[in-house]
Structure formats: structure tokens, C-alpha cells
Amino acid sequence: MMTRSPPLQPASADDGSRLEDLVELIERLIDVVTEENIALAMGLPASQSQHTAIKLELSELFEAWVKEVGRKNMLLGTSDRQLQGRVLTRLEQLSVAMDENVTRLRAAIEASQRRIDAVMAAIREQISDNAPYGSNGRISAQSASYARNVRI
Structure with a gap:
């Protein structure tokens, strides 16, 4: 699927290979x-x-690129207009993919929260069904009924 390996750090060549990386x-x-x-x-x-x-690993590498360019330790300029266009196109594609990713992650987190809420509600219901005391602190009808036919 993904066989390419990312550069460990921003490349330092001046011939456009930085942009290729x-x-x-x-x-x-x-x-x-x-x-x-x-x-x-x-x-x-x-x-x-x-x-x-x-x-996470790839985003940390990308962040390293951004920091180097931001500090002006690295210039990514090239006279190759086609290569510049590829960089801009890929950055736009990355932005769209990341926007979708944020939306999907939020939806997945909300779905997980709904599942957790449903499980917790079922647990609370099961506990309250078996509790000897009701919410008002009195013996519940079920618990009281068990003791009705007991003779000592």
C-alpha cells in the first residue's frame, strides 16, 4: 500500500529534490x-x-519541514513551475483530506460517546432493577415481595 519511506528530515540539496521530498x-x-x-x-x-x-509520525515530519521553512533555514524555491504546481496541488489535496478527517473523527468520537452512554444507561437500569431500595430510599416492591412469604 504505502511502500515509500519519508525523509527523516528536510532534504538539503539545492536542485529541487527538497521539493520532491x-x-x-x-x-x-x-x-x-x-x-x-x-x-x-x-x-x-x-x-x-x-x-x-x-x-502522527508523518505529521511530525511535515511540521519539521514547516518549521525549517518558517525559520528561513531552508528555501524551497525552484525555477521548475511544474514542480511548484505539484507542491501547491498536493497541499490543497492534503488540506481537503484533513478537513474530511477532522469531520469523520468528530463523528466517530460522537458515535463512541453514544455507545458509552447507552451502555452506562443499561448498567444503571439493571442496577436500579435489582436494588433493594428505590430512589426515594424505601424498600422497593420487588425486594419487599421476596420477604412476604418468609416465616420464621
Whole structure:
């Protein structure tokens, strides 16, 4: 599926290979986020996503690129207009995929919360059905009925 490996750090060559490495990293991020979006769309709980660790690793690498460029330690300029266009196109695709990912993750978290709420409500109901005392502190009818036919 994803056989390419990201650069461990931003590349330092001046011939456009930095941008090629950046494009490759962005493409890997898009792939992972898209795969996670598909899994979330199929109903996979967010906590069971296998993509989280990979996405985190790749996003940390991307963040390192952004910091280096922001500090002006690295210039990503090139005279290759086609390569510049690829970078911009991939960044736009990444933005769209990440927006969808945020929406799907929120929906998955809300679904998980609804499941938790339903389980907790069932537990509370089961406990209250078997409790010897009602909410008013008096012996419940079920508990009282068990003792009616007991003779000492």
C-alpha cells in the first residue's frame, strides 16, 4: 500500500529534490489520511484506527519541514513551475483530506460517546432493577415481595 519511506528530515540539496521530498511526504500523508477516512466512513471507531501512529509520525515530519521553512533555514524555491504546481496541488489535496478527517473523527468520537452512554444507561437500569431500595430510599416492591412469604 504505502511502500515509500519519508525523509527523516528536510532534504538539503539545492536542485529541487527538497521539493520532491516534500511532495512525497505530502502524498504519504494524503494516502494515510484518505485510508483513515475510508475506515471511519465504514464505521470503525476512532480508537481502533491503525492509521493514527503513521499519521502522527508523518505529521511530525511535515511540521519539521514547516518549521525549517518558517525559520528561513531552508528555501524551497525552484525555477521548475511544474514542480511548484505539484507542491501547491498536493497541499490543497492534503488540506481537503484533513478537513474530511477532522469531520469523520468528530463523528466517530460522537458515535463512541453514544455507545458509552447507552451502555452506562443499561448498567444503571439493571442496577436500579435489582436494588433493594428505590430512589426515594424505601424498600422497593420487588425486594419487599421476596420477604412476604418468609416465616420464621
